Amino acid sequence: MGQLIDGVWHDEWYDTDSSGGRFHRSVTAWRNWITPDGGPGPSGRGGFGPESGRYHLYVSYACPWAHRTLIYRAIKGLAPHIDVSVVHPDMLSEGWTFATDFPGATGDGLFGLPFLRDIYLKADPKTSGRVTVPVLWDKAQDTIVSNESAEIIRMFNSAFDGLTGNGDDYCPAELLDRIDAMNERLYDRVNNGVYKAGFATTQAAYDEAVGPLFETLDWLERHLAANRYLCGERITEADWRLFTTTLRFDPVYHTHFKCNRRWLREYPNLWGWTRELYQWPGVAETVHLDHIVRHYHYSHDTINPHRIIPINPLIDWHEPHGRG
Numbered sequence: 001m002g003q004l005i006d007g008v009w010h011d012e013w014y015d016t017d018s019s020g021g022r023f024h025r026s027v028t029a030w031r032n033w034i035t036p037d038g039g040p041g042p043s044g045r046g047g048f049g050p051e052s053g054r055y056h057l058y059v060s061y062a063c064p065w066a067h068r069t070l071i072y073r074a075i076k077g078l079a080p081h082i083d084v085s086v087v088h089p090d091m092l093s094e095g096w097t098f099a100t101d102f103p104g105a106t107g108d109g110l111f112g113l114p115f116l117r118d119i120y121l122k123a124d125p126k127t128s129g130r131v132t133v134p135v136l137w138d139k140a141q142d143t144i145v146s147n148e149s150a151e152i153i154r155m156f157n158s159a160f161d162g163l164t165g166n167g168d169d170y171c172p173a174e175l176l177d178r179i180d181a182m183n184e185r186l187y188d189r190v191n192n193g194v195y196k197a198g199f200a201t202t203q204a205a206y207d208e209a210v211g212p213l214f215e216t217l218d219w220l221e222r223h224l225a226a227n228r229y230l231c232g233e234r235i236t237e238a239d240w241r242l243f244t245t246t247l248r249f250d251p252v253y254h255t256h257f258k259c260n261r262r263w264l265r266e267y268p269n270l271w272g273w274t275r276e277l278y279q280w281p282g283v284a285e286t287v288h289l290d291h292i293v294r295h296y297h298y299s300h301d302t303i304n305p306h307r308i309i310p311i312n313p314l315i316d317w318h319e320p321h322g323r324g
């Protein structure tokens with residue numbers, strides 16, 4: 001695990017010394033948008049129109065942020081139009097690699113390069129920053145459109161509708177404020193909250209993260225007792241964003257990240273809702289628990305220095321969800 005500084009790779013773990021043991025996720029650098037008419041989006045520059053076969057998605061099956069983009073690719077009918085490369089689950093001194101000695105790790109389908117950082121360097125040989133997944137690559141301009149999952153899924157929600165004929169809208173205008181507020185509440189306390197607890201290197205930093213995490217899970221349990229989905233009667237972006245975290249909770253975060261006040265399956269509504277999303281058409285195929293379990297336990301040697309992969313709870317994802 002490391003980062004690029006002026007185009008040079010430095011193998012460094014997250015610096016928590018300067019932040020009192022707290023993990024801070026870096027701000028994402030590539031922020032262009034694909035738009036229906038190719039005009040500029042809310043950030044970055046224009047020139048990225050929706051075309052079949054033009055874009056390529058680099059993901060890790062382990063990563064909850066990348067997983068969101070794979071789910072949207074499935075539920076928005078984008079698979080025939082956007083192809084995918086999958087990195088190896090082990091993220092060690094070279095960062096994410098295109099090694100293929102793990103089932104499902106595809107290698108770099110576009111250029112045959114060895115490391116994900118080479119994709120960043122292809123876009124900008126002097127780039128600086130962390131080398132993260134997902135990455136949405138534009139074959140026409142030979143550059144990165146975006147490496148921010150929250151924005152990639154907003155593009156996927158509507159930019160290609162003219163091409164796919166799939167008008168399913170997970171971010172309808174009338175619910176946008178509610179979705180944004182829910183996302184904000186859940187990102188810091190839950191999606192990133194588990195990482196803040198897991199990567200904390202002081203007791204205080206861990207306590208600061210794990211308290212709000214479980215308060216928010218308790219709140220979500222009550223909320224889902226009264227609401228079909230997070231923002232009311234219809235499924236929205238807020239649900240998909242939370243799902244990639246709740247899916248990983250019992251297999252990884254509970255034990256590996258010390259988020260162990262309760263198992264997720266002890267929350268009947270949250271667990272039923274998680275199973276419902278898992279069972280949504282096309283979604284189970286995006287879930288690769290072998291990559292998930294392997295990545296976290298094998299890559300984070302500050303947390304699990306002997307790299308023992310645990311046996312894990314037996315989970316019946318196909319049990320009827322009982323909601324609706």
Ligand SMILES: N[C@@H](CCC(=O)N[C@@H](CS)C(=O)NCC(=O)O)C(=O)O
Nearest residue numbers: 028063065130131132133147148149
């Ligand atoms: N803001 C990014 C965060 C992505 C992210 O942090 N991905 C992790 C994997 S779960 C990563 O690639 N980390 C590598 C690193 O930090 O060096 C997004 O949501 O797209």
